[in-house]
Amino acid sequence: MTDKMKAATYKEFGGAEKIEIKTVDIPEIKEGEVLVKIKAAGVNPVDAFVREGYLKEYLPYEFPIIPGWDMAGTIEKRGFSARRFEIGDAVYAYARRPIVQHGTFAEYIVIPESYLAAKPESISFEEAAGIPLVGLTAYQSLFDAGKLQKGQTVLILGGSGGVGSLGIQLAKAEGATVIAVASEKNHAFMKELGADHTIDYKGQDVGGATKKIAPDGVDLIFDCASGDTLKQSLSALKSSGKLVSIVDQGQDLDSSIDFQYVFVEPNSSQLDKLREYTEAGQMKVYVSNTYNLEQTAEALNQIQTLHTKGKIVIVP
Ligand SMILES: NC(=O)c1ccc[n+]([C@@H]2O[C@H](COP(=O)([O-])OP(=O)(O)OC[C@H]3O[C@@H](n4cnc5c(N)ncnc54)[C@H](OP(=O)(O)O)[C@@H]3O)[C@@H](O)[C@H]2O)c1
Structure with a gap:
């Protein structure tokens, strides 16, 4: 496996034109962390607001930033003591970390396994990526x-x-x-x-x-x-x-x-509950559009309208 990945990034706050698609290093996998291959990443208005710099007083950040806080994917590698999931398991997460830096609009993410829950089996990765946040x-x-x-x-x-x-x-x-x-x-x-x-x-x-x-x-x-x-x-x-x-x-x-x-907090046991609603047929996600990584700026422009129907997702 390579130690590089494709990702959407920006190195200063501003409009959609700040987004660049680059090849970047995959971060080192530390204790308790896993490497997840991202199959789909949900897009949220906050991804555009963070990029505009509207939240810079509230959320610590480090440039360059990979935007995106939602994802569904599979476990690719496990760090020391990260044993909740097996290699290949399908998971989903609200991946907002204390520092805004390593997001989900990328091919991979390294993340503590505590953020993850098993993905609902009854739905696609695109639909699952639209749930967490x-x-x-x-x-x-x-x-x-x-x-x-x-x-x-x-x-x-x-x-x-x-x-x-x-x-x-x-x-x-x-x-x-x-x-x-x-x-x-x-x-x-x-x-x-x-x-x-x-x-x-x-x-x-x-x-x-x-x-x-x-x-x-x-x-x-x-x-x-x-x-x-x-x-x-x-x-x-x-x-x-x-x-x-x-x-x-x-x-x-x-x-x-x-x-x-309310400002939403990561919570993997509540993601387990959301999986139960989904698998019981009580909750479904309507994905109104899917974008590839090169179309990240376009996806962020759409979500910024605040008139998106259901969810939109990026498939890297
Ligand atoms: N604090 C938090 O933790 C948190 C978490 C998630 C989201 N948010 C914020 O919550 C808001 C909604 O997020 P979202 O992801 O659901 O956004 P969204 O997918 O863009 O949905 C926006 C919704 O608002 C409706 N809408 C737009 N203008 C309206 C108006 N003047 N009066 C009543 N409804 C209106 C839209 O309906 P039409 O298309 O029919 O107009 C649509 O149903 C965003 O501002 C987002 O940043 C905050």
């Missing part, structure tokens, strides 16, 4: 922060994108009623995923439209969109209800609102 975000927001219970009603703002499309399915799997918000063209898609009701955020007040469906209000608002949609939706939150946002950090919110901001 958004699936963990939806899980941690709905259940860890939002404490969503069977029989409750959740309003999901941004229901057709990466996070929302899995959020709808997880909420339904746990017995909640789901009202999902996105533009009209995505309503049939959200219904297919299990949404009980859909609302268009264009041309009407989202809070008023929600109240027509749930006159007593909703127990949880899961905000994946922010802006006017979030502001409007607040009138539909029960006084005992909770707001969880993955976009808005809450600075301008009324302090009486029970609010929590």
Whole structure:
């Protein structure tokens, strides 16, 4: 096996033009780490935001950076004491490390095995690569922060994108009623995923439209969109209800609102749970487009629109 790989890289923050496809050294495999051959890498809005430099005050980084935090692949080599998986095992991971440097838009990644979980067997590598970041975000927001219970009603703002499309399915799997918000063209898609009701955020007040469906209000608002949609939706939150946002950090919110901001954390036991939902047929991933490594800049331009349906992935 070679000690080089092809990767998307950038050596300074900026737009998509900063991305270069290069041959780089595969990092040394240290104690507890494995080398994974990446079969597919999920693309997320944060990959573009990090490249723009928007998160440079919050996340330590080291140039050159290989972008990408999601992947599915196979174990190629194991370092000292890394014995959870066998060579050839199929795995998936949310591979955000404490320092932004070695990402997943590459042929290989060296990563501590603690980040990995067995890939769901019932789906392709492309579909599996679309799960970790958004699936963990939806899980941690709905259940860890939002404490969503069977029989409750959740309003999901941004229901057709990466996070929302899995959020709808997880909420339904746990017995909640789901009202999902996105533009009209995505309503049939959200219904297919299990949404009980859909609302268009264009041309009407989202809070008023929600109240027509749930006159007593909703127990949880899961905000994946922010802006006017979030502001409007607040009138539909029960006084005992909770707001969880993955976009808005809450600075301008009324302090009486029970609010929590979530920033997704790696968690391999929750990836095991997401595999169980998937293999039980309760969660599927819709991959709307696949790109090769040379098209990384294009994939990042698409994800930056914040109007992607389901997920897009890079196949290196
Ligand atoms: N804090 C965290 O840990 C975390 C984790 C993951 C994602 N995020 C952030 O959460 C956001 C969503 O991520 P994602 O991966 O799901 O993005 P995405 O795949 O681009 O999906 C965006 C969703 O928002 C909808 N949308 C766009 N404009 C809207 C508006 N004005 N009102 C209501 N809905 C609107 C889109 O529907 P239409 O296409 O129909 O407009 C789509 O359903 C991004 O800003 C991302 O950076 C944060």
